[in-house]
Amino acid sequence: MGLLTIIKKVKKKEKEMRILMVGLDNAGKTTIVKRINGEDTSSISPTLGFNIKTMQYNSFRLNIWDVGGQKTLRSYWRNYYEQTDGMVWVVDSSDLRRLNDCRHELHGLLKQEKLAGASLLIFANKQDIKGAMTPQEIARVLNLEVMDGSRHWQIIGCSAVTGEGLLAGFDWLVSDIGSRIYMLE
Amino acid sequence: MDPNQNPSQAYKKRHFRAATLEKKRAVMEERLQSHYDSYLRDSTIRKSQTAAIADPRESLDAFLAVFSQRREEICVCFAEKKAALLSSPNVEDVASLKVELESLLLEVGKLQKLVADSSFYLPTYTMQSAQATVTKLKEEVETAMSDLLPKRKFSFRGKSTTTKTASFQGIQDEQNAVVNNSFQGIQDKQDAVVNNSSPGNQDKQDDAVNPSFQGIQDMQDAVLVRDAKDLEEDREFRLSNLSNCRVYLQGKFTTLYVNKLRNCHVYAGPVTGSVLIEEVQGSLFMLASHQIRIHSTTATDFYLRVRSRPIVEYTKGVRFAPYAFHYSGIEKDLQAANLMEETGLWESVDDFRWLRAVQSPNWSVLPSDQRISMEGPSQFEAENGP
Numbered sequence: 001m002g003l004l005t006i007i008k009k010v011k012k013k014e015k016e017m018r019i020l021m022v023g024l025d026n027a028g029k030t031t032i033v034k035r036i037n038g039e040d041t042s043s044i045s046p047t048l049g050f051n052i053k054t055m056q057y058n059s060f061r062l063n064i065w066d067v068g069g070q071k072t073l074r075s076y077w078r079n080y081y082e083q084t085d086g087m088v089w090v091v092d093s094s095d096l097r098r099l100n101d102c103r104h105e106l107h108g109l110l111k112q113e114k115l116a117g118a119s120l121l122i123f124a125n126k127q128d129i130k131g132a133m134t135p136q137e138i139a140r141v142l143n144l145e146v147m148d149g150s151r152h153w154q155i156i157g158c159s160a161v162t163g164e165g166l167l168a169g170f171d172w173l174v175s176d177i178g179s180r181i182y183m184l185e
Numbered sequence: 186m187d188p189n190q191n192p193s194q195a196y197k198k199r200h201f202r203a204a205t206l207e208k209k210r211a212v213m214e215e216r217l218q219s220h221y222d223s224y225l226r227d228s229t230i231r232k233s234q235t236a237a238i239a240d241p242r243e244s245l246d247a248f249l250a251v252f253s254q255r256r257e258e259i260c261v262c263f264a265e266k267k268a269a270l271l272s273s274p275n276v277e278d279v280a281s282l283k284v285e286l287e288s289l290l291l292e293v294g295k296l297q298k299l300v301a302d303s304s305f306y307l308p309t310y311t312m313q314s315a316q317a318t319v320t321k322l323k324e325e326v327e328t329a330m331s332d333l334l335p336k337r338k339f340s341f342r343g344k345s346t347t348t349k350t351a352s353f354q355g356i357q358d359e360q361n362a363v364v365n366n367s368f369q370g371i372q373d374k375q376d377a378v379v380n381n382s383s384p385g386n387q388d389k390q391d392d393a394v395n396p397s398f399q400g401i402q403d404m405q406d407a408v409l410v411r412d413a414k415d416l417e418e419d420r421e422f423r424l425s426n427l428s429n430c431r432v433y434l435q436g437k438f439t440t441l442y443v444n445k446l447r448n449c450h451v452y453a454g455p456v457t458g459s460v461l462i463e464e465v466q467g468s469l470f471m472l473a474s475h476q477i478r479i480h481s482t483t484a485t486d487f488y489l490r491v492r493s494r495p496i497v498e499y500t501k502g503v504r505f506a507p508y509a510f511h512y513s514g515i516e517k518d519l520q521a522a523n524l525m526e527e528t529g530l531w532e533s534v535d536d537f538r539w540l541r542a543v544q545s546p547n548w549s550v551l552p553s554d555q556r557i558s559m560e561g562p563s564q565f566e567a568e569n570g571p
């Protein structure tokens with residue numbers, strides 16, 4: 001990387017990242033986004049369509065696309081793939097019954113060419129619920145090992161209620177994307 | 186009592202989350218604050234902010250110009266599509282219209298992003314009206330898109346009622362694969378009629394998952410009562426594959442998952458998180474929760490108290506009424522769950538398969554003269570099953 005590139009990047013006013021929040025409905029996507037942004041999370045209605053949130057995270061400006069997870073809406077997810085730098089796949093770790101569904105949708109997403117370069121953070125959410133599956137168990141059931149070696153991914157347990165794990169997850173995602181698009185080009 | 190003091194507020198503070206959670210939250214908020222502080226220290230950003238503050242008119246005018254131009258373009262384009270829609274298009278036209286509407290929706294998304302990006306310098310009024318404009322546009326385009334969906338999709342679940350047993354079984358085998366194995370260990374604990382109707386699953390998912398959960402599954406013609414002492418508060422509860430049962434959950438817990446219930450009555454105390462209901466027919470639910478989602482359900486009545494809008498999807502013939510459950514100690518539980526007040530949201534139902542302004546034909550308000558009345562826990566003792 002030449003000095004010029006570094007200067008160019010540093011000079012760039014806003015280092016932007018586009019992040020897509022996906023996962024089945026009820027996983028906690030909207031709650032996580034609101035929590036990170038310091039908003040009230042006590043009366044969130046299920047997401048119809050999508051919400052975009054712009055927030056500052058360290059020295060980066062995140063554009064977070066929170067897309068409704070209902071069956072009706074899943075076919076529209078692909079409209080949001082363009083220029084996505086990172087994905088956050090949120091899993092409800094206490095919803096054992098829909099894990100097959102969850103695995104199926106995730107692997108479908110990973111096949112999308114437009115998302116090939118995007119870093120993937122998997123949040124094993126709702127760890128505050130007793131009996132929730134651990135991130136290790138989720139990783140096994142979702143069959144994460146089969147992922148192509150070129151994919152940057154990480155699974156982290158979290159709770160949108162306690163806030164546990166959220167920053168660790170976003171720290172990883174943002175620094176992974178940052179090192180990829182702002183340093184290594 | 187001091188009339189200025191809202192008792193539910195005070196309760197919320199004291200009881201809603203345990204003290205340890207509160208502590209964790211405080212730590213996190215501190216970290217968030219320090220993130221924010223370091224952001225403010227970042228000189229480049231501060232500069233761009235100062236620039237906007239120094240001359241807000243300039244940025245505002247620029248925003249308004251770009252926003253109204255783009256909105257105009259979208260509206261013109263959308264009007265064309267609507268005209269095309271009205272002129273009874275053929276199959277190919279419909280397909281291409283669908284693609285065009287999708288890309289129009291993306292344009293609306295870009296407009297929304299523009300608003301979000303400009304939010305830090307827009308005056309509140311401009312921000313709100315711009316957002317309202319975008320939301321309305323989005324709804325209109327989405328409505329037009331839902332009009333284009335093949336009608337067959339709407340009746341998909343209805344079909345499964347007519348060919349009841351066959352399709353019921355089929356779906357069950359596919360979706361329950363992960364869970365079934367893990368149910369084995371606790372069948373006896375639940376006094377369940379062991380009804381292993383899906384032998385095909387056994388080797389499908391060897392990586393059986395955490396067997397600890399609480400719930401009731403595979404039962405018929407039973408009255409099932411769980412009191413506070415049987416219910417673990419910080420745990421989910423699941424009801425799965427029940428028919429002709431009456432279930433009384435007289436305590437509070439975090440999450441309720443319901444799937445495959447037929448001709449059942451379920452009365453539950455407050456759920457502090459969310460309720461997810463799937464594939465239910467001819468049943469009755471009495472629920473209080475922060476969020477309620479109802480999928481693939483027919484001919485069922487819901488008596489609800491919620492703190493957000495209930496949503497239905499692939500659902501027909503469901504009716505809504507306010508929550509009216511009673512057991513001894515319910516007030517305390519409702520207070521602790523921040524569900525004491527009637528929010529009135531029980532009738533603000535969103536049908537995610539019906540994005541039009543007119544009332545969805547899939548749900549209605551249950552007329553008050555048809556609502557059941559609940560007389561405390563003695564009710565079920567007098568009955569011999571449903």
Ligand SMILES: Nc1nc2c(ncn2[C@@H]2O[C@H](COP(=O)(O)OP(=O)(O)O)[C@@H](O)[C@H]2O)c(=O)[nH]1
Pocket residue numbers: 023024025026027028029030031032044045046047069090125126127128129158159160161162439458459475476
């Ligand atoms: N117990 C618990 N509940 C959560 C957590 N995250 C979200 N929820 C609840 O799960 C429900 C669904 O959350 P929401 O953010 O709307 O899910 P989305 O559909 O993925 O956007 C809400 O009732 C939340 O309060 C969590 O970490 N723990």
Ligand SMILES: [Mg+2]
Pocket residue numbers: 029030031045046047066067068069
């Ligand atoms: Mg949501």
